[in-house]
Each structure stands twice: as structure tokens, then as C-alpha cells.
């Protein structure tokens with residue numbers, strides 16, 4: 001495939017962007033913070049060397065790094081920022097609450113109001129308990145399921161890359177240092193859209209599985225009533241059925257993916273998008289199970305999510321305002337519309353460069369992910385890194401193509417232009433059967449690995 005750019009020119013252009021301040025801070029941060037940040041997905045090993053190391057500020061879907069470079073950002077705040085950075089109505093709601101106080105010795109009315117707002121959007125949310133992150137509420141859901149069923153095992157869907165930083169999940173990954181074997185043995189795995197694989201777990205571990213856990217959908221839609229069949233299977237065998245809506249909640253639909261697919265789980269959890277980047281998550285579900293953590297029953301008590309910061313009031317105020325916006329404004333419709341425009345533009349740009357078999361895009365328009373394959377059609381970190389590097393060079397910071405309410409048509413069109421340019425460089429590397437000479441620095445690496 002012919003390309004008009006030679007690798008020296010590409011390299012010179014990439015090197016021209018100034019990342020001096022980022023490089024200087026990078027050289028210090030790893031001595032202070034293990035991993036250099038607080039989420040592995042934000043780490044230096046997830047981005048090209050020529051990339052913004054530290055972000056100074058954001059507005060809408062644009063961010064500025066500490067060298068003053070501006071980028072259109074995707075998947076903002078690990079998908080938490082759905083409306084936009086520094087989104088005024090949400091910031092103001094949080095600020096108004098800060099002036100009234102952050103945390104008292106007794107609950108604030110806001111806790112009830114926020115729970116009721118969530119209930120008004122999510123049909124199966126008979127009770128609601130807040131915490132700060134998705135991991136914590138998933139683990140709390142598992143504890144409830146264990147208490148409710150008197151069983152130990154959790155059956156998780158193997159296609160989901162992440163459920164929780166807690167041992168019951170991380171013990172299933174290659175990065176299982178520090179996790180006792182006994183924890184690992186309590187989690188078992190089935191496959192999405194393969195009801196037989198779930199049935200087999202119940203046959204193999206009769207009377208032992210407390211909970212079946214999955215995301216409603218990731219990049220593949222449920223086939224042949226899979227979600228309903230999985231719930232029916234769980235119930236037939238006496239297990240609790242939980243949906244993880246950390247990603248799909250307030251993105252697939254304002255009532256969560258459970259509203260898209262018409263399914264009511266026993267338990268579900270929300271996080272990320274619920275408060276537009278303020279830290280808040282929620283465990284929701286059937287009263288009969290949830291109230292085991294409450295004060296008004298005669299059964300054995302369950303210590304359910306008792307945290308100092310769980311109901312931090314500015315985050316609750318931010319969540320109420322964010323959910324009000326989801327309810328009253330066409331946020332979800334916008335995500336689908338601009339996402340579709342991006343998907344179409346992506347496909348055209350990639351196919352114009354002859355790269356449609358190498359750079360692919362999957363998922364719902366509101367939740368687009370891309371894949372990168374090398375000359376032999378194998379998934380490739382080096383090619384992914386080259387693609388990221390080239391997008392960054394043209395002002396797009398996109399570990400995914402997950403849009404927000406702040407992405408408008410011109411952001412999408414500028415992004416498509418960057419994709420077109422990046423795809424042409426990618427084509428050059430495919431021709432050369434290597435990213436050598438085009439990629440500066442090391443390829444990114446998978447998060448879950450035993451050694452650095």
C-alpha cells in the first residue's frame with residue numbers, strides 16, 4: 001500500500017509536539033506514587049511515550065496538558081465524565097452543597113433524595129446503598145448474595161475485563177500477587193452468550209454458587225435471550241442474579257442496560273457516569289436481599305458498606321443534578337447520535353487507508369472501542385500504540401472512542417480527520433510489517449501481567 005509520508009517526516013512531526021513538562025514530572029512521580037497514578041488504566045504503560053503525561057484542566061470534551069497542548073478526549077475519566085469536564089450545573093450543585101457542609105454525624109436528607117432519584121430512573125431499585133466506587137458495591141453485592149443464599153462461590157462472566165479491585169476478581173487475573181489461593185478458589189467463570197457454560201458450573205458445583213454476575217453487554221449484544229436465560233438458570237439453582245452496570249448505567253439508557261433489555265436483576269450496581277466524575281457508586285436491588293444490611297429485620301445481620309465517605313454530600317448533590325440532566329435532557333440520544341457519526345467517519349477513514357481489516361471499531365455508538373491488528377492479523381500492542389501516538393499528534397486523546405454529551409459535530413469531524421491521518425501512518429507500518437521507525441518509545445502493555 002502506498003503512503004505519501006516517509007517515516008522520518010512522521011518522526012519529526014511527532015517529536016515536534018512539546019511534552020517537556022510531562023517528561024520532567026514523569027521522571028519523579030514513580031518514586032512517590034506506585035504506578036504513577038491511581039488507576040492502572042491511566043498508567044504510563046498504557047500510553048505512548050509521546051503523549052500528555054499529566055492533564056492540567058478540562059472543559060467539555062477538551063483537555064489541556066501541563067505543557068499547554070490541547071486534546072479532544074474520549075472515554076473521559078475512565079467513562080465517568082458523561083456530560084463533560086467542569087460541567088457547570090453539576091459543579092454548581094456540588095459547590096452549593098459544599099457551602100452547607102460535607103459530612104455530618106447523622107444522615108442528610110440528600111441521601112434519601114439521591115436514592116429516590118436513582119429509583120425513579122432504575123425500575124428494579126427497590127433499595128439503594130451508596131459508596132465511592134464500583135469495586136466496593138460489587139463486593140458488597142457478593143457479600144449480600146452469600147448471606148442470602150448461605151453459599152460461597154461466585155460465577156462471573158469471563159469476557160468482562162474488570163469487576164472489582166478486590167481479591168475475588170483480581171485473583172482470576174495473571175496479576176494475582178498477594179491474593180491467597182483460598183480467595184481465588186471461590187470465583188468460577190462462564191462465557192457470555194453461552195448458557196451451557198453457566199449450566200455446567202451449576203452441575204459441577206451443586207448448591208455452592210451464591211451469585212451469577214455479569215455486565216448486561218459489552219461489545220456483543222445478548223443473543224437468544226441470554227440475559228433472561230442466565231437469570232432463570234441462576235434462580236432455578238437458588239443463586240442471586242446480579243448485573244454490573246458500572247459502564248452501561250446512564251450510557252446505554254437512562255435506566256441502565258436493564259431497561260434496554262427489559263430485565264430486572266436481583267441486584268445491580270452503578271458508578272462511573274452517575275455523578276459526572278464525582279465519586280459515587282450505588283448498589284441497588286430487591287428489598288428482600290438488600291435489607292439484610294438494614295435495621296428492620298430479625299435475621300442475621302450483614303455488615304453492608306459502612307464507610308466514612310459513602311454519602312459525601314457534594315458527590316450526592318452532583319449525582320442528583322447529573323441524573324436530573326439525564327432525565328430531562330436528550331443526553332443518551334446525543335451519545336448515540338454523535339457516536340454513530342464517529343463510527344461512520346471512523347469506518348470511512350480507515351477504509352480509505354485500506355486498513356479496515358486492521359483497525360476495527362466495536363460496541364454500541366454510546367460505547368465504542370477500537371481494536372488494532374498487525375500485518376499477520378494478530379491483536380497488537382505495538383500497532384495500538386502507534387495508532388494512539390498518531391491520534392495524539394493530531395490532537396485526539398482516545399484510548400477508546402467513548403463520547404460524552406459535550407462532543408459536538410465539529411469535535412467528531414476533527415477526530416475523524418485525525419483518524420484518517422493516523423490510519424495512513426498505520427498503513428505504512430503494515431506495509432513494512434513493523435512499527436519500527438514510526439513508533440517512538442515502547443509499546444503499551446496489558447495491565448494484567450505478572451511482571452513489569
Ligand SMILES: Cc1ncc(COP(=O)(O)O)c(C=O)c1O
Nearest residue numbers: 133134135162163164246247271
Ligand atoms: C464493568 C466494571 N465494573 C466495575 C468497575 C469498578 O469500578 P471502580 O473503578 O469505580 O471501582 C469497573 C471499572 O472500570 C468496570 O469497568
